[in-house]
Amino acid sequence: MIDIENNTSFEMNTSLLEDITSSLTSKDIELLIVNNDEIQELNKEHRNIDKATDVLSFPLEFDIPNMPLGSIVISLDFVEEKAKEYANTKEEEFSLLFIHGLLHLLGFDHEIDTGEHREKEEELIKQFNLPNSLIIRNS
Numbered sequence: 001m002i003d004i005e006n007n008t009s010f011e012m013n014t015s016l017l018e019d020i021t022s023s024l025t026s027k028d029i030e031l032l033i034v035n036n037d038e039i040q041e042l043n044k045e046h047r048n049i050d051k052a053t054d055v056l057s058f059p060l061e062f063d064i065p066n067m068p069l070g071s072i073v074i075s076l077d078f079v080e081e082k083a084k085e086y087a088n089t090k091e092e093e094f095s096l097l098f099i100h101g102l103l104h105l106l107g108f109d110h111e112i113d114t115g116e117h118r119e120k121e122e123e124l125i126k127q128f129n130l131p132n133s134l135i136i137r138n139s
Contacts (some may be wrong), residue, residue: 003068006033008076012091017098020128024106027069031098036077054078055097057104072101088131096131099124 002017010033021029034042036052044050046058052075059070074097083093099121108117125132 001028002031003028004031004033007038008033008035010076010079010090010094012094016091016095016128020095020099020124021102023124023127024102025069027067029102029105030068030071032071032073033076034073036075039073039075039078042073052077054082055101057101059105059107070105072098072105074098074101086131092131095128096125099128099130 002014002021004014017031039056040050040052042056043053046056054075055078056073057070058073060067074094079090079093079097082088083090086093088096103117103120103124108120124130
């Protein structure tokens with residue numbers, strides 16, 4: 001299950017996000033939808049980077065039964081910007097960022113791995129029939 005806190009006016013059918021999540025984990029996910037100002041504050045507070053970003057992931061440090069896997073924060077401002085830039089729908093762009101964040105919760109890290117994160121993203125993008133724009137821009 002995905003527990004959503006939406007601080008924006010964006011409305012999305014969550015069934016695709018639920019399908020993506022259940023294909024990878026049985027754990028619950030907390031999802032926050034915010035604007036650039038809010039994600040910039042979180043990025044500054046938790047990563048010492050004083051700028052907005054598209055998605056942040058906060059995995060729980062302990063694997064405790066019945067506890068969520070962690071939290072994903074997505075900036076709607078980035079969703080709208082990238083959807084327009086890559087001619088995706090907002091829902092498609094949101095789903096791409098959700099996949100990216102969920103893989104971080106599961107321990108994938110494109111900053112230090114040897115391509116496993118990107119490979120798993122590509123696999124999920126194909127599996128759920130999403131646009132290749134995330135693969136293209138991250139290559």
